[in-house]
Amino acid sequence: MNPNPIPDPDQTEIREGDILFDCPHCGKNMAIEAAGAGLMVPCAACGKEVQVPIPDAATPEVPVAAVPRPPLDNGESPEETIRQLDAALAMANEQIDRLIAEKESLQERRAYLEQIRMANTARYEQIAAELATLQDALDRALVLLAEARAEKPA
Ligand SMILES: [Zn+2]
Structure with a gap:
């Protein structure tokens, strides 16, 4: 538009x-x-x-939302309502505890995996160093072999 x-x-x-x-x-x-x-x-x-x-005329009158108030006499005693709220709160707290425990176990798992990763990294570095040593030895052997061939009497 x-x-x-x-x-x-x-x-x-x-x-x-x-x-x-x-x-x-x-x-x-x-x-x-x-x-x-x-x-x-x-x-x-x-x-x-x-x-x-x-335009002002087109602005609809925004009704103020009335907060519904629970009827005081809904058949349940205040004690019963409080008991239900307590039960809901206890369930919510249990759920929070479970989530915290889950988070902690995930953090432990992550720390463990991080340790393995670091150990593996160290191993790979060691393997790479060993391979470099082998490569050097191989290079030296090839040089010696080439020299031996060059000096071979015709
Ligand atoms: Zn303009």
């Missing part, structure tokens, strides 16, 4: 209910259908985002 620029209000078709407003950036007069109220739209002239004003 884009606003129409109004170069000349007499020439532009403005329908009943259209919202007329000015771009706050460039001052261009614009019209947009009533459904655009409150939307962010690009200004037809300067392209900047403009919030379409909400």
Whole structure:
């Protein structure tokens, strides 16, 4: 939904209910259908985002939500209500305890895996060092072999 620029209000078709407003950036007069109220739209002239004003008349009266009050006489004694609340609270606390225990066990598991990872890293580094030693020995052996072949009497 884009606003129409109004170069000349007499020439532009403005329908009943259209919202007329000015771009706050460039001052261009614009019209947009009533459904655009409150939307962010690009200004037809300067392209900047403009919030379409909400006409006062169209602003619905927002009813204040009434907080429902439980009837005092609902057949349950206050003691019974308190007992039920206590039970719900106890269940919630149990659930929190379970979640804390679960979190702790996950943290332990993570620490354990981290230890394994570090031990493996150390092993891999050791293996890499051993392979480097083997490579060096192999290189030296190949040099000796090449020398031996070169010195072989023809
Ligand atoms: Zn503008």
